[in-house]
Amino acid sequence: MAPSQPSSGDEEAFDIVATYRRLLSEDPDLTMPVAAIESLIVGLTNTPSTTVSETLDLVSKLTVQLKSGVSNPISLSAGTDLFQQYLISNLQRARGDFDQARSHLVQNGRLFIERAKAARETIAGFGKHFVRDGNTVLTNGGSRVVGALLRNAAESSNGSGRGSIRFRVIYVVSHSATGDSAEESETAANIAALRERDIPVAEIPPTAIAYCMDMVTSCFVGAEGVVENGGVVSRLGTYQMASLAKAAGKPFYVVSESHKFVRLYPLGQSDLGIEQNIVDFRTARSSEEKESAKDEGVADLEGEGATSSRRSCTPGDEVDYTPPRLISGIITEGGVLLPSAVSEELIKIWF
Amino acid sequence: MPSSMVGQTPSLTGFLKSLKQNDIENSIELFISLLKRRQIKNSRPCAIATTHLLLRVVAEPKRKWDAQKLIARVRNVGRRLIAAQPREMAVGNIVRRVLGVIREVAERDEDPLTDSEFSGSASPITEEFQRPALPTRFSEFSPLHGAAAMPHNMHSGRPGTADSVSMDLGGTPQRPALLSTNASYAGQGPPGTSLFSILQHPQGRSPVATPPPGTQSPVTGPSPSRRAIGGEIPEKLDIKAEVIDGIKELQDELDVVDNQIAESALDHIHSNEIILTHTSSQTVQKFLLTAARKRKFTLFHAEAYPNNHEATHVTILNGAQGEDDSDERWKPLTSLGITVILIPDSAVFAPMSRINKVILAPHAVLANGSLLAAAGASTIALAAKTHHVPVVVLSGVYKLSPVYPFDTDELIEYGDPSKVVPFEEAEFTDKVDIVNPLYDWVDCDLVDLYITNLGGHAPSYLYRIVADHYRVEDIDLNAKLDAVAKKG
Numbered sequence A: 001m002a003p004s005q006p007s008s009g010d011e012e013a014f015d016i017v018a019t020y021r022r023l024l025s026e027d028p029d030l031t032m033p034v035a036a037i038e039s040l041i042v043g044l045t046n047t048p049s050t051t052v053s054e055t056l057d058l059v060s061k062l063t064v065q066l067k068s069g070v071s072n073p074i075s076l077s078a079g080t081d082l083f084q085q086y087l088i089s090n091l092q093r094a095r096g097d098f099d100q101a102r103s104h105l106v107q108n109g110r111l112f113i114e115r116a117k118a119a120r121e122t123i124a125g126f127g128k129h130f131v132r133d134g135n136t137v138l139t140n141g142g143s144r145v146v147g148a149l150l151r152n153a154a155e156s157s158n159g160s161g162r163g164s165i166r167f168r169v170i171y172v173v174s175h176s177a178t179g180d181s182a183e184e185s186e187t188a189a190n191i192a193a194l195r196e197r198d199i200p201v202a203e204i205p206p207t208a209i210a211y212c213m214d215m216v217t218s219c220f221v222g223a224e225g226v227v228e229n230g231g232v233v234s235r236l237g238t239y240q241m242a243s244l245a246k247a248a249g250k251p252f253y254v255v256s257e258s259h260k261f262v263r264l265y266p267l268g269q270s271d272l273g274i275e276q277n278i279v280d281f282r283t284a285r286s287s288e289e290k291e292s293a294k295d296e297g298v299a300d301l302e303g304e305g306a307t308s309s310r311r312s313c314t315p316g317d318e319v320d321y322t323p324p325r326l327i328s329g330i331i332t333e334g335g336v337l338l339p340s341a342v343s344e345e346l347i348k349i350w351f
Numbered sequence B: 001m002p003s004s005m006v007g008q009t010p011s012l013t014g015f016l017k018s019l020k021q022n023d024i025e026n027s028i029e030l031f032i033s034l035l036k037r038r039q040i041k042n043s044r045p046c047a048i049a050t051t052h053l054l055l056r057v058v059a060e061p062k063r064k065w066d067a068q069k070l071i072a073r074v075r076n077v078g079r080r081l082i083a084a085q086p087r088e089m090a091v092g093n094i095v096r097r098v099l100g101v102i103r104e105v106a107e108r109d110e111d112p113l114t115d116s117e118f119s120g121s122a123s124p125i126t127e128e129f130q131r132p133a134l135p136t137r138f139s140e141f142s143p144l145h146g147a148a149a150m151p152h153n154m155h156s157g158r159p160g161t162a163d164s165v166s167m168d169l170g171g172t173p174q175r176p177a178l179l180s181t182n183a184s185y186a187g188q189g190p191p192g193t194s195l196f197s198i199l200q201h202p203q204g205r206s207p208v209a210t211p212p213p214g215t216q217s218p219v220t221g222p223s224p225s226r227r228a229i230g231g232e233i234p235e236k237l238d239i240k241a242e243v244i245d246g247i248k249e250l251q252d253e254l255d256v257v258d259n260q261i262a263e264s265a266l267d268h269i270h271s272n273e274i275i276l277t278h279t280s281s282q283t284v285q286k287f288l289l290t291a292a293r294k295r296k297f298t299l300f301h302a303e304a305y306p307n308n309h310e311a312t313h314v315t316i317l318n319g320a321q322g323e324d325d326s327d328e329r330w331k332p333l334t335s336l337g338i339t340v341i342l343i344p345d346s347a348v349f350a351p352m353s354r355i356n357k358v359i360l361a362p363h364a365v366l367a368n369g370s371l372l373a374a375a376g377a378s379t380i381a382l383a384a385k386t387h388h389v390p391v392v393v394l395s396g397v398y399k400l401s402p403v404y405p406f407d408t409d410e411l412i413e414y415g416d417p418s419k420v421v422p423f424e425e426a427e428f429t430d431k432v433d434i435v436n437p438l439y440d441w442v443d444c445d446l447v448d449l450y451i452t453n454l455g456g457h458a459p460s461y462l463y464r465i466v467a468d469h470y471r472v473e474d475i476d477l478n479a480k481l482d483a484v485a486k487k488g
Helices: A016-026 A032-046 A052-069 A074-093 A095-107 A109-125 A144-155 A181-196 A206-215 A238-248 A296-302 A339-350 B009-021 B024-036 B043-058 B067-084 B089-119 B122-129 B162-166 B195-199 B236-263 B282-292 B309-318 B350-354 B377-386 B426-431 B459-469
Strands: A136-140 A168-172 A201-204 A218-222 A232-235 A252-255 A319-322 A329-332 A335-337 B274-278 B298-302 B339-343 B357-360 B362-366 B371-374 B391-394 B439-442 B449-452 B455-457
Touching (some): A016 A052, A032 A074, A032 A109, A052 A074, A074 A339, A109 A144, A136 A144, A136 A206, A168 A181, A181 A201, A201 A206, A232 A238, A238 A319, B009 B024, B009 B043, B024 B043, B043 B067, B067 B089, B089 B362, B236 B282, B274 B282, B274 B350, B309 B339, B350 B377, B449 B459
Parallel strands (some): A252 A329, B274 B298, B274 B357, B391 B449
Antiparallel strands (some): A232 A319, B449 B455
């Protein structure tokens, strides 16, 4: 567990990264942005503040700590950004009664979690419209929202009590060498839930995606973050699936709650702002080649602290970026968005 | 088929005439049976008929309306009309536009009542504090509401820019006040974000039909704010008159839509271009005629066999003869010196490499940018894609539907199979299943530009136009109006 970097003037005892991780592990249904918001709220509770600017300052310090303490901060930054903007807009307004505003935030911690979960249920409610009789759905594992959507489609009935949509699911399951537990157990749980509801589920390795694409009707994936241009940052393998779906002419839907919209505009896979050691060149001699591969010119530009503060992603947590042209639609709790509509949503909270 | 001049229009004129004589319920029934029997078909006649019918419904003599009842009435009528022929999406579009008009009028009327509502907002706050409302729906940008599985909830506020100055929220952690520009959708900025929805104070309630009550900042000035409708006593006569005005504007829009589209013809058609089109669409013909007055070009016209080829031949040879409802006469393109080459549909791929532009007219446009057009359009669009030929679609905004196409197969209407293989060939028909789809679904990737009466738009921009013209709460006409609305 990474210790939070001590910053001057803060309560040393409050470790936001530890709180964040604790929240995530305690509640498996929690998404990263919501956990980030929750941990910021806990931070606010523990640290008394009496003025607006003090609060905002505190929040931004905590955010910086949190982002630097986690290897892949894209998803949680959606939550922290949202929270900060909300604070800025709200607190500046409620000048008269700052305490009340603050206490509202503090008290309603639970409420936010409830709402986020309810968002997932709303999205799942759309499930039965997307999945029709005879469809074959392709998905990759681990997304709770997709699991809920498919379960909902499986359960939706016309009053007969049994699910009335007969569809099949192909799950892309990658058995990584490290036996990554979180993703695999989530996938296994989803698959088991579907099979219990009489939905035939096939598990395929990622190498078989192209092979099975002919029989697929549509693809659904979850996301860690939806970026400004309508693309998504999601589990490694999503970009591959999207490219293959596009080549085969199959619709590719991203299922994501709206609080995962993040203000990032990546131009490519290496532009995500995180370090992932996915492509690791080695020779017979050693892997120390890595260090010398860093361009000195670039290193000068970036300064010293920039790259060293990011740690690499743990294997199994890697993400990739899927550009918007491969995405047919983003299913959120407010309906189905075109990728081009995402930036407008983001602009509205930021400006 | 795109709106054509053939066949069904006598029924439209007959229906419009009968509107004046019959009472409302009979008119509704008549229209429903016309729709069911497909005696009135294609987008424009259906849109015109729906508008006139709804005008009659609203203008019911001796009936006083308040906004809520009017909305409920129009919704009911709309539901029946849509159920009669779900594939005629223009009917649903017009119903939703009218509902939008009513809501706009109602909100405008409530503007002077802002302050009184505000003071009464204290109690709702506490009572709703306990109730975690569902995360609010997205802003109007959800181009399509998934045939709403869920009621569309709360509308959340946004850090208004200009409005923030005038806020005076006395301490309760109000959510950022709604931008007040959202009352009228006609081209104004959409309302506040709901990305904040997860953090909002739960007091923003979840009216399905109405915007959330109460906690508005008292916005002074002419900008209307979104309020619970029906709370105060609207001036009932005013509502009726203003809604009637709004519907008449809709009628006018339908009348001039082709002319407005044709205004941009010169921008898109240049001298010595070779253009490909198909079917006998009025809109396309007028567009080309406007350009033909100043430019010389060549037209490849695919005949759209078997459903529209006769009409196409007539159009090419004679233009419009004025026997239809529009009573228009216009000359055929050939009389203006344009070379028109009639080709069978199977031949569209061959000359495509020499074609500069494809112009299509749709039956309906869906909010994700895809469209339904006469059968054969998909082939043309795919051929155009292969040869990198731009595809331009001419469509009035009334054809743009906010409903998301979850299953595009369902939207395709099938016609008379005897046009493909006549029933006389009994031996053949015995062994083969013959289908005659009237429409084709063309994906948004294949379309380069939409020219509407509001100008030209990219397919990815259509969600904005949908948001500007339709209210989210109207997209699903089957959703129940919220109880909040009724508590008045």
